[in-house]
Amino acid sequence: MIVLTLSCAPNDPSKENILLIQNYIEAVESLDYDAMDHILDESYLGIGPSRADSINKENAIINWKNNVENLYEKISYSKSKNLAVKTDEGEWVSNWADLTITYKSDQNQVSILANTIYQIKDGKIVKSITFYNEADALEQLGYVFINPDDL
Helix, strand or coil: EEECCCCCCCCCHHHHHHHHHHHHHHHCCEEEECHHHHHHEEEEEEEEECCCCCCEEEEHHHHHHHHHHHHHEEEEEEEEEEEEEEEECCEEEEEEEEEEEEEEECCCEEEEEEEEEEECCEECCCCCCCEECCHHHHHHCCCCCHHHHHC
């Protein structure tokens, strides 16, 4: 059973959780992997976009640092919306957004529709599950997919 938390109480955890995710998104947009490190729990597990993709906090920060220094010029969230929910498994915030990624080397841009669901515990992100169409992003970068049966 999913219970939506829509309380107006001053210490409403759903509002605090949404603020945490907004801060995390700001860290992503400003390419601030130190802020990301502060927001992610030590036990963090990131899953997606592919089914088999998963990463822990240490490797997530290493990857972001590498991407910031070598790959990404800019990441912008537009039409970003957050919804907090509480389930039997804990407190979650789901973020839906249009993301635009600009690359350093050639200024190419990729625009993707993404959904990331964050699990929050004790004011930190302990898990994220991200969904987006990787093939769409690769096609925008000029990759071509060929069916091996057509060769």
